[in-house]
Amino acid sequence: MLFNSYRLIREGSVTTPQLHPLIDKITASMDRLTPKGRILGEYIVSEPRKAVFMTTKELAEACEVSEATVVRFVSGIGYDRYSDFQQDLRDFVDTELTLLDRLDIADIQAPGAARFRRTVAEEIDNLQQLYNTLDVETMQTVVDVLNRKAPVHVIGSRLSYTMAYYLGWTMTKVRDNIRILRGSDRTTIDWLTIAPADSVTVIVATSRYPNELIRLGKLVKRLGHTLVVITDSTACPVLQFADHRLIALSKHIPYLGSPTPMSCLINFLVHELASRQGEILKAHQAKLEQSYWENDVLFNMKKRTPATPE
Structure with a gap:
């Protein structure tokens, strides 16, 4: 699995070198998180490619916790906003994805017109992110x-x-x-x-x-x-x-x-x-x-x- 080297271990510490800062934040916070918070942490590290595209509601449903728990988890590992957490998760996923992984999420089989609109919309989003x-x-x-x-x-x-x-x-x-x-x-x-x-x-x-x-x-x-x-x-x-x-x-x-x-x-x-x-x-x-x-x-x-x- 692509992210095996970043999996959390329930018992004991993670010794993998050169952890991404986001993963480091999660592992450093595990001992003081609630049981539901630890479930979120383990899910995010083991399934980052799924979590990166999820809203707070979708992440809560995937981990069978409340949205409030997701918000508290993000705050507990040092983020003021869910969007800041999601940006770091996006950077982590982007750094690790191979060409074949990117092909899986690119949806290149979509109709040409839909693909064009999606490309333009994403670049507009990227420029807005730069601006902000x-x-x-x-x-x-x-x-x-x-x-x-x-x-x-x-x-x-x-x-x-x-x-x-x-x-x-x-x-x-x-x-x-x-x-x-x-x-x-x-x-x-x-x-x-x-x-x-x-x-x-x-x-x-x-x-x-x-x-x-x-x-x-x-x-x-x-x-x-x-x-x-x-x-x-x-x-x-x-x-x-x-x-x-x-x-x-x-x-x-x-x-x-x-x-x-x-x-x-x-x-x-x-x-x-x-x-x-x-x-x-x-x-x-x-x-x-x-x-x-x-x-x-x-x-x-x-x-x-x-x-x-x-």
């Missing part, structure tokens, strides 16, 4: 870091490389000294090692968190560079090395990924960074546009002449 949970002051602090007169290395791997490339590419349009690196490319270690001590590294990490990004986070920490981690969950293992963090939470568990919240966050960061450049921004972008023109990089109607009829 991300702190503007924290985002401004990260922009302060990105605005330093220092080299910035932007790193991603697998799915997150798409977002890392997007962040790095757009940043090159508003400031200089940006380098986009692949976590899977071992020469990334070289670039980080020879980078100036005041460098800023941005690691973009999305579930299911490639080990190579964890190793690079550890390297950046050892080198003493400022590390910004942009991720989609508080469960991201790269966060332990971060000096600054931005977490673009999603409400739903994606089949293959949900780039909408993170791309929206990146847009804000780059727009805010651009707003701080002043006249330097115009000079920087004029230089780029001149190079595009001279090297015929982008399609331009002014350079095109109508084809001569034969």
